[in-house]
Amino acid sequence: MPSRPESGTGWPVLTASVPLGAPPTWAVLERRLFDVLDEAWRAFRDRYTEPDGRLRFTGTAASRDGADDFYETFFNWPTLYLLGGHDDLLPATKLHWEGVTRQLSGLGYLVDEFERGYDWFHQGESMLLFYGICAADPADERFRERAERFARLYLPDSPSGNYDPITNTIRAPHNGAGGPRYGVNEEWASYPASLSNMRPYGLPLDDLPGIGTWSDLEDPGNAAAMGAAMNRRLGHGDTAINLAATGLATNAWLYGHDERYRDWALRYVDGWRERAAKLGGVLPDNVGPHGEVGELHDGHWYGGTYGWAWPHGIYSVGTAAVVAAVNTVLLTGATDRLDLGREALDLVLDKGIDGTVTATEMTNKPRWLASLGEGADRPTLLVPNRHGSAGWFDYQPPQLGLSAWLWQISGQECDARRLADIHRRSGYDWRTVREFRDKEEAGHEAPWLAYLRGDNPTFPEQMLRQALAQVGRRMALIEVDDADPAGVHFHHWQWHNPVVTEALLQLATGTPQVLYNGGLLPTRLAYFDADRRRPGLPPDVAALVDGAAAVDDAAAVDGAAPVGGGEPERIGVRLVNLSPTRTRRVVVQAGSMGGDTIDAVSLDVTADGRYPGDMREYAAGPLSGWRQRVAVNGPRVEVVLPPARQVRLELECRRRTGLPRYATPWT
Incomplete structure (x- = not known):
């Protein structure tokens, strides 16, 4: 039954009253995944790291490439802690960041704990670990100081000289603590x-x-x-992938809302938006030393470092654009700058063709063969990833993660419509969950989106089984690994990292996997253990987001009324306490960064005293109950879960009602 707010908390406290009965399979699998992951990260640590946190590596460093790979090894460990991983995972993760940072400093990659100078396609990958630690423990002043120090490297008055305020450009494709690092590897x-x-x-x-x-x-x-x-040409001037550097500024801003970081990020983003507007909505990939698009490429809008022509096209340009676009929503609460990412994706979608993966030449074919399985033989939507002097080429299926994140951050019809259009033009079954994992630990967006649409009811169990299978495979790879640390490739540790978080993010928080090349991670829902006052689900508790307002938006394609424009959105979430003896208390928050509001919450309650019934009866009798709506008007509610109880909440939320920030409910 709902109760009065606890003294000093200021948020409603709700008590689950529905008996658990037979535990749902998804809940058992979800808690099993937490347990398996706790064993797995410890085994990885013991096999591949030194006591001070560094990786066991005695090989030779490359001139510029490689620092990102050391950090990427642990990229999703802070996320696991935020979701409810073991208490000692956070200090272990910090130890690895600091150990690897000392290690890379010794190898010459870093200056004052930050990348000496490299492209932001790779720097974005390396920063995921750092951003995750900042979000997981905003009270750690050491990491706050680092966050602000790193972000200052790109401010107009920074002695690093990375940023040119006159041309509103970052001076070189390779940049960092050592300033512009001209040239290539x-x-x-x-x-x-x-x-x-x-x-x-x-x-x-x-x-x-x-x-x-x-x-x-x-x-x-x-x-x-x-x-x-x-x-000469790829080693000078600005490039679109530098948009990912706005993550540094946004990460620092989330601590204390220092306007310097916000103002720089927005001005830099607006510079690229203005260039795209002059080209009719085409985001260029290069700007020369004097601030002119095409200055180093015979006037062409394509050809820059990690740009449209080489080597990845929309994979690199589109990711940087969406990362920066999401950052602007965090910084302003407005969605007007999402055109930066939307136009890049729409540009290639408009040029899509039908074709099969198996019969089409493409640079990333192994990934699509794994993720589509038998669907790779069926005609499906293929979009051009790259553009060179001969026009568009390198046709591949669209990367759903980019469109999913625009939809995630906006909740608006246009972004839901884009996903619906891709689905309609896809020749493979979106409901199928396949067992695969790439280094981004992403790629299962299609079956998750089908589930939220109500078209894939077994997805939670399938996805969790898939995640458990991936952990098992990684552990088997660790078991047979006899490689000499002196000779391993920098990706060796990534290929063995057994931590998986995509399934937990989708199911527990209603959020896609983080954008791997520098994305921050504002989740749809966040959880806190009220008894231990730390992030994540308490022990024994499983969570499942089984409905979201954006599902209604997707239905708008078929004529239903869209949700948006300030109207409340609804998020359905089930909470289950599998413990038969312990009461658990979990704080449910709208938005991991606290910028959203829960107007009200509805839940099912049962009549007191009807359960477990008379001990002389062979089964518990039928229960009566009703649906109750409780006003919240704040960012969070607390749910008390007595032993073997469950509850389904329907949250009426409004996005972007306040400034997001790194904080816990008690700070």
């Missing part, structure tokens, strides 16, 4: 055909005289000419 001073790992991506520049195919790079003179041109 030293290993690419000559770019020969023997670079077999880069061959699938084709020529970095496709307009050099006498170099029209990869085989032309077999000539040493051509290889040297390509390396020189890359240093």
Whole structure:
């Protein structure tokens, strides 16, 4: 039954009264996943790290590439803690960040604990671990000081010189604590055909005289000419992937709302939006030293570092644009700057064709073969990922994570419509959950979206089984791994990291996996253990978001009224206490960063005294109950879960009613 707010909390306290009965399979699997992950991260730590947190590595460092891979090893460990991972996971994660930071400093990659200078496609990957720690423990002043120090590297008055306030550009594609780091990797001073790992991506520049195919790079003179041109053209000026640097500023702003960080991020984003507007909505990938698009590329809007032409196209440009767009919503509470990400995605969607993955040449085919399975043989929507001097090419299925995050952050019809359009044009079954994992630990957006749409009721059990299978496979890989630390590839540890969080984010919080190249993680719901006053679900408690307002938005494509424009949105969540003896108390918060409001909550309650019934009866009798609505008018409610009880809440929420920030309910 609902009760009065506890003294000093200021939020309603609700008590679950519905008996659990037979525990739902999803809840048992979810708690099992927490237990398995707790064993797994410890086994990984014991096998691959030193007592001070660094990775066991004695090999030779590359000139610029590699620092991100060390940090990526632990990228989702803070997320697991935020969801309810073991208490000692957070200090262990901090130990690894600090140990790896000392290790990379010794290898020459870092200056004052931050990347000396590299591209933001890779820096974004390395920052996920840091951002996660900041969100998990905002009271840690050491990490707050680091967050602000790192963000200041890009402010107009920074002695680093990364940012040019006159042209509103970041001066070089490679940048960091050492300032603009002109040029590209030293290993690419000559770019020969023997670079077999880069061959699938084709020529970095496709307009050099006498170099029209990869085989032309077999000539040493051509290889040297390509390396020189890359240093001159790809090693100077601004590039669209630098938009991910706005994550540094947003992360620092979330601590104390220092306007310097917000103002810089918004001005930098607006500079790219203005350039896109001049091109009719096409986001360019390069700006020269004097602030002109195409200055280093014969006037072309394509051709920049990690841009439209090479090596990834929309995968890199689109991700940076969506990361920055999401950041602007956090910084302002408004969605007007989401056009930065929307237009980039719509540009390629409008040029989509039908084709099969198996019969189409594409740079990332192994990923699609794994994620689509038999669906790879069926005609489906393919969009061009890249654009060069010959036009659009490299057709692949759309990356759903980008569109899912626009929908996640806005809750608006246009973003739901984009997903609905992709679904309608897809030739594979969105309901199928396949067992695979890439380094981003993402790619299961389709079956999750189908579940929220009410079209995939077994998804929770399937997804959790898939997650458990991935942990088991990683543990088996660790068991047979006999590699010499002196000779391992930098990705070796990522290939063995057994922590998985995609399933828990989707099911418990109603949120897609984080955007891997530098995204922050504002979840739809967040949980806090009220007894231990820490983030995450309490022990024995499982959570399942089984409905969201954006589902109604998606239905708007078929004529239903959209939710948005300040109207309340509804989020359905089930909470289950599997313990037969212990009461658990969980705080449910709208938005992990506290910027949303719960207007009211509805829940089912049962009549007191009807359960467990007469001990002489073979079964408990029928229960009577009713639906009750409780006013909240705040960001959170507390739910008391007596032993073996459950509750389904329907939260009436409004997004972006206040400024988000890093905080706990008690600070």
